[in-house]
Amino acid sequence: MSNAGVTPAATVLLPPSPAGIAEAARLLRAGQAVGLPTETVYGLAAACFDEAALARVFAAKERPTFDPLIVHVDAPAAPVVDALAAAGLVRAAALDPLARARVEALAAAFWPGPLTLVLPKDPRVPDLATAGLPTVGVRAPRHPVARALIRAAGTPLAAPSANRFGRISPTTAAAVLAELAGRIPAVLDGGPAEVGLESTVVAVAEDGALTLLRPGGVPPEDLARVAGVTPTRAAAPRPGAGLAAPGTLDSHYAPGRPLTLLPAPVAALTPAQGDAARAAAAGASAVGLLAFADAGAGERLAALVGRPVVARTLSPTGDLAEAARGLFAHLRALDEAEVDLLLAEPCPVEAGLGHAIADRLRRASAVRTP
Numbered sequence: 001m002s003n004a005g006v007t008p009a010a011t012v013l014l015p016p017s018p019a020g021i022a023e024a025a026r027l028l029r030a031g032q033a034v035g036l037p038t039e040t041v042y043g044l045a046a047a048c049f050d051e052a053a054l055a056r057v058f059a060a061k062e063r064p065t066f067d068p069l070i071v072h073v074d075a076p077a078a079p080v081v082d083a084l085a086a087a088g089l090v091r092a093a094a095l096d097p098l099a100r101a102r103v104e105a106l107a108a109a110f111w112p113g114p115l116t117l118v119l120p121k122d123p124r125v126p127d128l129a130t131a132g133l134p135t136v137g138v139r140a141p142r143h144p145v146a147r148a149l150i151r152a153a154g155t156p157l158a159a160p161s162a163n164r165f166g167r168i169s170p171t172t173a174a175a176v177l178a179e180l181a182g183r184i185p186a187v188l189d190g191g192p193a194e195v196g197l198e199s200t201v202v203a204v205a206e207d208g209a210l211t212l213l214r215p216g217g218v219p220p221e222d223l224a225r226v227a228g229v230t231p232t233r234a235a236a237p238r239p240g241a242g243l244a245a246p247g248t249l250d251s252h253y254a255p256g257r258p259l260t261l262l263p264a265p266v267a268a269l270t271p272a273q274g275d276a277a278r279a280a281a282a283g284a285s286a287v288g289l290l291a292f293a294d295a296g297a298g299e300r301l302a303a304l305v306g307r308p309v310v311a312r313t314l315s316p317t318g319d320l321a322e323a324a325r326g327l328f329a330h331l332r333a334l335d336e337a338e339v340d341l342l343l344a345e346p347c348p349v350e351a352g353l354g355h356a357i358a359d360r361l362r363r364a365s366a367v368r369t370p
């Protein structure tokens with residue numbers, strides 16, 4: 001993988017102590033990009049108004065500059081719109097009263113937490129942070145180490161997820177190192193991410209209309225209840241066709257190995273579906289299986305396809321929060337296992353966090369374009 005333009009150097013793992021946080025803040029103020037723990041996934045943070053620092057984030061991730069970053073703030077006091085305007089992030093005058101009311105209600109309910117609001121941008125926010133869009137994504141994370149770092153750095157932090165472009169988001173400091181070691185000076189270790197999936201991204205239009213750009217840690221039903229209206233769902237855009245949210249690119253959370261989403265749990269495959277699974281596994285010496293709840297699915301699949309199976313189970317009790325928390329770590333582990341292809345059971349629940357889990361499994365299994 002090309003590393004052009006990035007100075008290779010040792011990457012330091014900083015503890016979440018006052019000294020570790022102070023060192024991360026010093027690096028950020030000096031224009032460096034630093035691994036940031038949040039409750040969703042780890043981010044790669046840079047001072048939001050420092051264009052050279054933002055450029056380092058894109059270089060380290062090999063991320064195309066048409067993909068906007070999320071700006072992280074310490075949870076603001078109400079009225080949130082005015083606080084974000086005072087911070088130089090949001091153009092408050094652009095928002096109608098209904099839009100303002102919806103932002104206040106959503107922030108009161110879900111901040112600090114896994115919700116990103118896309119709002120009209122203040123011209124002071126560099127175009128590089130927003131990919132030239134007239135809007136900016138803002139999130140107030142609830143992870144105490146993230147909050148402490150934002151305060152210590154004294155600036156909002158622009159941060160995408162800390163993976164190389166198109167790969168699985170990291171949920172541990174070790175996973176950040178696996179993605180970015182040698183490309184950034186430091187990762188602040190805040191332990192395993194509590195939610196495990198990225199934030200829900202909602203655009204608030206100037207007239208107050210809501211669009212769900214990416215399902216995530218805040219379930220869409222909860223959004224609708226608080227906002228009093230069901231957000232419109234963004235249609236998945238085609239690459240290059242004026243992206244509303246590049247997180248909606250189909251193949252955006254892909255492991256390195258090809259992943260096939262099964263049409264049903266292994267135990268419920270019809271004979272025809274079983275034949276298809278056997279055909280898919282025919283050329284493989286071993287198969288990886290991401291089971292949802294069935295701890296016996298691996299043995300069942302091995303018997304079905306006649307190949308050794310390395311299986312990981314998301315939640316033996318079918319708990320959606322547990323499944324979300326471990327999803328990316330299990331995918332990473334399977335991706336590193338001695339297997340030739342990956343199969344995944346579908347998420348059986350289409351409610352709550354099930355929306356985001358199903359979305360990530362679908363994207364991980366999308367055929368990659370070269």
Ligand code: TXA
Nearest residue numbers: 040042043068135136137160161198199244245246247
């Ligand atoms: O949970 C999260 O959101 C994590 C942590 C680090 O906060 N961050 C994250 O960032 O997932 P990233 O860059 O991987 O995904 C951000 C998503 C992308 O789909 C991006 O396009 C969308 O948010 N986004 C950001 N600003 C936007 C804007 N102005 N308009 C539309 N979409 C935007």
Ligand code: MG
Nearest residue numbers: 160161162169
């Ligand atoms: Mg990402």
